[in-house]
Amino acid sequence: MAGALPVLLRHAGQRLASTLLVLAGAVALLFVLTLFISGNPAQVLLGPRATPEAVQAFAQAMGLDRPVHERFALFVWNVLHGDLGTDVVSGRPVAALVVEVLPYTVTLTLSAIAIAVLFGVPLGCYAATHPGSVLDRAAAAVSIGFIAIPNFVVAILLLLVFSIWLDWFPVLGVSRSGDIGDQLARLALPAVSLALGWIGYIARLLRASLLEVLGEPHIRTLRAYGVPDRTIVYKYALKPAATPTVAILGLGVGRLLGGAIFAEIVFARPGIGTLVYDAISSRNYPVVQACVLVVVALFTLTNLAVDLSYAWLDPRIRRAGDR
Amino acid sequence: MTASPQEAEPLIAIRDLSVSFATGAGPADVLRNVSLDLGRGRVVGLVGESGSGKSTLASAIPRLLPRNLSRLEGSIRYGGRDLLALPDRELAALRGTRFAMIFQDPMAALNPVFRIGTQLVDLQRAKRPKDRRRALLARAAAMLARVGIPDAERRLSDYPHQFSGGMRQRIMIAAALLAEPDLLIADEPTTALDPTIEGQIVALIEELRQDYRGTILLIAHSLGLVSQLCDDVAVLYAGTLVESGPAAAVLGDPRHPYTRALLACEIGPGVARRATLASIPGEVPDATRLPQGCVFAPRCPQAAEPCRAAVPPLRTLGSGRSVACALV
Ligand SMILES: Nc1ncnc2c1ncn2[C@@H]1O[C@H](COP(=O)(O)OP(=O)(O)O)[C@@H](O)[C@H]1O
Ligand code: SF4
Ligand SMILES: [Mg+2]
Numbered sequence: 124m125a126g127a128l129p130v131l132l133r134h135a136g137q138r139l140a141s142t143l144l145v146l147a148g149a150v151a152l153l154f155v156l157t158l159f160i161s162g163n164p165a166q167v168l169l170g171p172r173a174t175p176e177a178v179q180a181f182a183q184a185m186g187l188d189r190p191v192h193e194r195f196a197l198f199v200w201n202v203l204h205g206d207l208g209t210d211v212v213s214g215r216p217v218a219a220l221v222v223e224v225l226p227y228t229v230t231l232t233l234s235a236i237a238i239a240v241l242f243g244v245p246l247g248c249y250a251a252t253h254p255g256s257v258l259d260r261a262a263a264a265v266s267i268g269f270i271a272i273p274n275f276v277v278a279i280l281l282l283l284v285f286s287i288w289l290d291w292f293p294v295l296g297v298s299r300s301g302d303i304g305d306q307l308a309r310l311a312l313p314a315v316s317l318a319l320g321w322i323g324y325i326a327r328l329l330r331a332s333l334l335e336v337l338g339e340p341h342i343r344t345l346r347a348y349g350v351p352d353r354t355i356v357y358k359y360a361l362k363p364a365a366t367p368t369v370a371i372l373g374l375g376v377g378r379l380l381g382g383a384i385f386a387e388i389v390f391a392r393p394g395i396g397t398l399v400y401d402a403i404s405s406r407n408y409p410v411v412q413a414c415v416l417v418v419v420a421l422f423t424l425t426n427l428a429v430d431l432s433y434a435w436l437d438p439r440i441r442r443a444g445d446r
Numbered sequence: 447m448t449a450s451p452q453e454a455e456p457l458i459a460i461r462d463l464s465v466s467f468a469t470g471a472g473p474a475d476v477l478r479n480v481s482l483d484l485g486r487g488r489v490v491g492l493v494g495e496s497g498s499g500k501s502t503l504a505s506a507i508p509r510l511l512p513r514n515l516s517r518l519e520g521s522i523r524y525g526g527r528d529l530l531a532l533p534d535r536e537l538a539a540l541r542g543t544r545f546a547m548i549f550q551d552p553m554a555a556l557n558p559v560f561r562i563g564t565q566l567v568d569l570q571r572a573k574r575p576k577d578r579r580r581a582l583l584a585r586a587a588a589m590l591a592r593v594g595i596p597d598a599e600r601r602l603s604d605y606p607h608q609f610s611g612g613m614r615q616r617i618m619i620a621a622a623l624l625a626e627p628d629l630l631i632a633d634e635p636t637t638a639l640d641p642t643i644e645g646q647i648v649a650l651i652e653e654l655r656q657d658y659r660g661t662i663l664l665i666a667h668s669l670g671l672v673s674q675l676c677d678d679v680a681v682l683y684a685g686t687l688v689e690s691g692p693a694a695a696v697l698g699d700p701r702h703p704y705t706r707a708l709l710a711c712e713i714g715p716g717v718a719r720r721a722t723l724a725s726i727p728g729e730v731p732d733a734t735r736l737p738q739g740c741v742f743a744p745r746c747p748q749a750a751e752p753c754r755a756a757v758p759p760l761r762t763l764g765s766g767r768s769v770a771c772a773l774v
Contacts (some may be wrong), residue, residue, distance in 0.1 A: 340554035344618075347510055348542035348625065349572035359568075360557050437559055438605045 134440075135431055142427045149419040153412050154198050158191065207416070208409030217413040220398060225417065228394035232376075232383050232421075235317035236308055242318075243325030247368075248356050250326055251333035259330075266323020276383035278316035278389040285312055313386040317375055317379060332364040366436050373429030377422050455662045456483035457628060458507060459523040465685075467733075473516050474733035476502045478741075480520070480687045481760055481768075482680050484629065489655070489662040491693060492761035493669060493674030493708065495730055499685040500665045504631045506530075507663075509537050510544045524628075542572035546627040550634040552614035554688040556606040562617060563602030566590075569621045569735055592657075593650060612643035619650065623658055630658070634663045651675060669712050674696050678766075681705050684731050684741040687760055691767030701769045703746050740772060748773055 182188050186197060201208065207217040250259040269277065285291050336342065337360050345355050384396030391397070395414050402410035434440045464678050465477040476499045484669045485489050494501050505511055507522055509529060522529040524544075529537060549555040557565055566578055566586035574582060583602060590598035593616040606614060615635060622630050635651070636644040651664075652675065672679050672693055679697065680690040681704065689702040700706045730747035731737055737744055739754035747755065750773065758772040 220717075340549060341557040343510065344547070344549065344555045345542070345557075345568070347508060347545075347547040348569040348621070349538055350538075350542070350568050354568060354571075359557050359560065363557070439558060439607050441559060 128409055129224060134434060138209045138226065138430050140429050142423045143152050145423045149416060149423075150199060150202055151195075154195050180287055202416070205361055207413035208340060210410055212405060217275045217409050220410065221395070221413050221417055224393045224395055224398050227392060228387070228396065229308065229421075230382055230392060231313055231317070231386065232379055234314035235321070235379060235383070236372075236376075238318035239321035239325055243322040244329060244361075246322065246326035247329030247333060248361065250330040251337060251360075252352070252356055253336065254330075262323055262326050266320075266327050269320040269323050272320075273385075274317060274320065275385035276390055278313065278386050281312050281316045303435075309390075309392070313383075313392060316386050316389075317382045320382075321375070321379070324375070325368060325372065328368045329364060330359075332367050333360055336364045351369060366433060367434065369429055369432055373426050376425040380418050380421060449729065454486060457486045457524065458484040460484075460503075460507075460520070461523070462520035463503070463506060463522065464517060464519040465506055465661060467512065468514045468516040469734060471732075471734045475517075476683045476733050477506070478736075478757075479484065479760075480682075480685075482687060482690055484661050484663055485678065487659050488521050488677040489664055491672035491674055492663060492665045492682065493667070493672055493679065494682035496667075497730055497733075498682040498731075498732040500682055501633055502685075503603075503682065504547075504633055504663055504665055507629065507631065508541050508547070510541075510547075525588050533673060537696045539572070541745075542569065542625050542627075544628045546622040546625040546630050548615070548618045548622050548630070548632040551598070551638045552611055552618055553606075555618055556614060558606055561603050561605060562586075562590075562609075564603070566617075566621060566624065573625050574673060586620070589624050590617065593617075593620045593623070593654070595620075610643075611639055611731070612646060615639065615643075615647055619647075619654070623654065626706060627660055629661045629663060631663045631665075634667055634706060635646070635664075636671070637667050648674065669708055681708065684736065685733060686757075686770060687768075688742065689767075689769045691765070692761075695765065696765060701763070701767070701774045702742075702771050703748050704742050707745075707747075740770075 179188075186194060189197075205218055207221065209215070210217050210220060213220075246258075246262055250256075250262055253259055306403055333356070337356070342355060342360060350359075380395075383394065384399065386392070387394040387396030388400050395417060399411055399414035402408070402414065460480060460482045462478055463480040464475070466473045466475045466613045466758060468474075470489060472507060480499075482490075482503075492503065494500050494690070502511070507524075507529065510531075511518065518530060520530065524540075529540075529570060532540075556562070563583050563586060566589075567582045570577075570582050570585065577585075587599040587602055590601065595601060595613060595616055601609075604615075609617065612760055619635070622632075632651075636647050639647060648671065651662075664672075666676070669679075676693045678691065679693040681688050681696075681702065689696060689700065689705045696705065697709065700709055704726075726745060731744065737754075740746065740749070740758050743749040743753045752772045756772075758770050760768050760770040761774075762768050763774075
């Protein structure tokens with residue numbers, strides 16, 4: 124065991140380095156993409172009746188008239204300093220806008236994952252131990268249904284049924300007050316709309332890998348020693364079965380973030396989603412850029428976390444202790 | 447041993463055990479009317495070619511049979527009860543308390559992602575439901591030391607992949623002994639190990655007989671192993687028990703042509719540990735298409751008319767011996 128920690132740290136270091144590389148790539152790509160955005164942003168922002176002089180002055184102020192390589196160097200320099208540019212509408216620093224709304228998106232996404240895991244894992248375990256049962260087949264059908272239906276449709280349906288029709292939940296927005304109950308009530312529907320597809324998805328993935336693990340000889344050992352089924356499934360089978368599920372979950376965070384953007388728009392919650400939506404509508408591209416950068420960062424960081432979790436899930440990955 | 451096994455009440459009495467599995471090619475009759483006594487405190491060797499049904503027979507006792515089981519008939523009496531008629535819950539309560547098992551592949555028999563200590567605690571739980579984890583870990587460490595694992599206490603926090611195959615099999619033996627079972631089933635415990643390690647494990651099993659006086663059902667891939675470790679022997683061929691009795695008597699004077707053929711395959715106990723039982727000409731019949739009459743007839747040098755007429759029943763010959771052959 125003595126060698127395990129340094130190896131874990133080295134592994135983490137390597138993964139962190141590759142994460143930074145991905146982020147650098149994302150920054151470069153983002154810059155290139157802005158070059159292809161149609162329309163002169165200065166013209167768009169100032170409106171059709173702006174004088175050419177005004178447009179020119181604005182473009183100069185934003186640095187839009189400089190050569191590409193200079194703009195790129197400046198862009199990178201600024202990003203490295205946490206300067207994501209200035210909101211062309213309000214004149215506020217974009218970083219401040221992002222920092223303000225980021226917690227809402229993170230909370231929403233984490234809540235969705237928590238709900239999905241909380242329901243998906245027991246469902247998957249049940250399905251694996253009762254293959255062909257009514258609940259197993261129902262879960263399969265429902266999960267395929269939810270995977271096929273786009274997230275925002277689910278969001279709109281939930282909104283219609285639970286907020287407008289049944290009036291169980293507040294309709295829109297977030298509570299700015301410190302009232303936890305109200306905040307949770309406003310979080311519930313968007314989070315559930317995101318989680319619904321994932322519950323079935325996690326259950327299906329887990330069911331498949333659990334069925335495989337449950338057929339392995341080490342499970343037979345536990346049975347031969349009278350270890351209770353509960354311990355066998357939730358402890359000894361779940362951990363080795365979790366790796367593929369966690370891997371796919373990590374990749375799925377991108378989709379989940381995409382879903383969060385729609386959920387925020389549908390439920391009119393502040394967040395990266397609403398921020399980027401408004402920014403796109405107004406061609407406010409420093410904000411668009413910043414939002415994309417933040418989403419890419421969230422995605423790569425999640426994958427880093429997922430990758431590091433493998434070492435915890437499977438000690439064979441920490442090679443140092445080998446004898 | 448004062449009383450000979452056939453006089454004393456056996457620990458386990460298997461009678462007319464038949465087991466079939468559902469397969470794509472129809473039902474596979476893996477065991478047919480097997481009758482066998484496992485005497486108290488005896489080491490009973492079970493031999494037969496691969497696929498003859500040894501593992502199935504062993505796992506039928508604690509009823510750890512695969513899901514596609516389609517027939518389970520006969521009786522297995524233990525402590526005045528028929529294990530085959532016992533409700534699931536009562537049978538599960540015997541596992542890890544009265545019965546313990548060691549498996550062929552020690553690489554796969556332990557969970558790869560949990561520490562040895564954790565696994566040994568949970569494997570002891572059924573036997574000692576009230577003990578604290580710390581006490582169970584201490585017992586585990588002591589037993590690991592007993593079976594020859596150096597630095598046992600510290601190694602409780604290691605994972606299976608950090609042990610060699612031989613060490614892993616020692617861990618499995620420790621797990622079995624921790625259960626203090628009435629019956630220890632060892633399913634080819636040395637087959638997956640290389641010969642030197644195999645020798646060490648055999649020596650360990652011999653040595654442990656000083657502490658552990660329960661019954662052992664030892665599935666062996668060679669008669670050499672049986673003559674070295676076992677009091678009794680039972681020979682399976684294609685799901686049929688063809689001969690059983692005290693090891694010395696059966697191996698010294700085999701009556702069934704199949705037992706004789708097996709012995710002929712092994713030049714001597716020491717040399718031929720690795721000798722394959724499949725060196726007898728012909729093939730084991732498919733369990734879904736067994737021949738009429740004696741199952742060994744297609745390969746038997748003595749096969750004659752009466753052999754194919756009916757399945758020869760297992761008959762007792764006295765002094766604890768039984769044979770299923772029409773000509774004996
Ligand atoms: N679950 C199963 N389904 C169908 N056939 C099986 C199953 N398990 C074992 N068998 C067959 O039963 C026979 C006996 O298997 P087994 O008891 O493992 O033999 P042994 O331990 O002597 O090698 C083999 O022919 C094997 O293919
Ligand atoms: S019954 Fe006949 S065929 Fe079968 S073992 Fe005896 S002699 Fe051989
Ligand atoms: Mg076997």
